[in-house]
Amino acid sequence: MVYYFEPVLKDGGQCGLQIGYEWSDWHSAESGWGLKLAFEFEGLYLGKHSPEGVMPIEPQYLGTQYLSFDTQGYALLATAMLTVTTPWSQRFLPYAAASTGMARVSLSNADSANPSEPGINHFNSDPNASDTASALQFKLGIKSKLSRNLILFTEYRYLSIDSTRYTFGPTVYPEEHPPTDDWDVRMGKLNYNLFVAGLQYRF
Structure with missing residues (x-):
C-alpha cells in the first residue's frame, strides 16, 4: 500500500552555479527597445529544511500519523532566458x-508519529530514502552591469518538483509494537518561492 501526504515547507536556503551563452541583442534603433536570448545550464543545491505533513492511515480506526523529516535536494536545469x-x-x-x-530529493531522520502510540517512530x-523527479522553474529578475565582464543580478524564482515516492523501513519495536511491512510513501509536489542574488562573469 502507498500512503500519500502533502508536505508543508519551512525555511530553507539554496545556492547554485550556472553556465551559458547569450546571443547578440536585437534592438530597434528608433524606439530603443531590444531583446537578448540566452541559454543556460544550472545546478542548484536546495539546503536542508524540515517539512511536516499528515498521513491518513487505513483502516481509519488506526488514526492519523504526523510526519516530520529533514530534506535536501539537488536540481539540474536547462534554462531559456529573455532579457x-x-x-x-x-x-x-x-x-x-x-x-x-x-531533481534528486533525499529525506533523512523521518519520524511518523501517532498520538495514540507515544514514543513510537513507525x-x-x-x-x-531518496527519489528523482522532474522539475520546472520560472524566474523574473533584474541585472546590473558593474563592469564590462561583471554583472550583479537579483531575482524571484518559483521552483516546482513533481511528486516523489519513498520506501521507509518497517516498524520494529519488539514487545512494544506489532511488526509491519516497509512503508511506501508518496509525497506531493514540492513548491519553492525563492529570492536570489548573485554575480555573473562574462567572457
Missing part, C-alpha cells in the same frame, strides 16, 4: 526565464 533592453537604461536590464530538468528501522 529586455529599454530606452531608459542600458545598465539595468529586466529579464524572464523558464527552466526544465530533474519508520524507525530505516528513516532515510
Whole structure:
C-alpha cells in the first residue's frame, strides 16, 4: 500500500552555479527597445529544511500519523532566458526565464508519529530514502552591469518538483509494537518561492 501526504515547507536556503551563452541583442534603433536570448545550464543545491505533513492511515480506526523529516535536494536545469533592453537604461536590464530538468530529493531522520502510540517512530528501522523527479522553474529578475565582464543580478524564482515516492523501513519495536511491512510513501509536489542574488562573469 502507498500512503500519500502533502508536505508543508519551512525555511530553507539554496545556492547554485550556472553556465551559458547569450546571443547578440536585437534592438530597434528608433524606439530603443531590444531583446537578448540566452541559454543556460544550472545546478542548484536546495539546503536542508524540515517539512511536516499528515498521513491518513487505513483502516481509519488506526488514526492519523504526523510526519516530520529533514530534506535536501539537488536540481539540474536547462534554462531559456529573455532579457529586455529599454530606452531608459542600458545598465539595468529586466529579464524572464523558464527552466526544465530533474531533481534528486533525499529525506533523512523521518519520524511518523501517532498520538495514540507515544514514543513510537513507525519508520524507525530505516528513516532515510531518496527519489528523482522532474522539475520546472520560472524566474523574473533584474541585472546590473558593474563592469564590462561583471554583472550583479537579483531575482524571484518559483521552483516546482513533481511528486516523489519513498520506501521507509518497517516498524520494529519488539514487545512494544506489532511488526509491519516497509512503508511506501508518496509525497506531493514540492513548491519553492525563492529570492536570489548573485554575480555573473562574462567572457
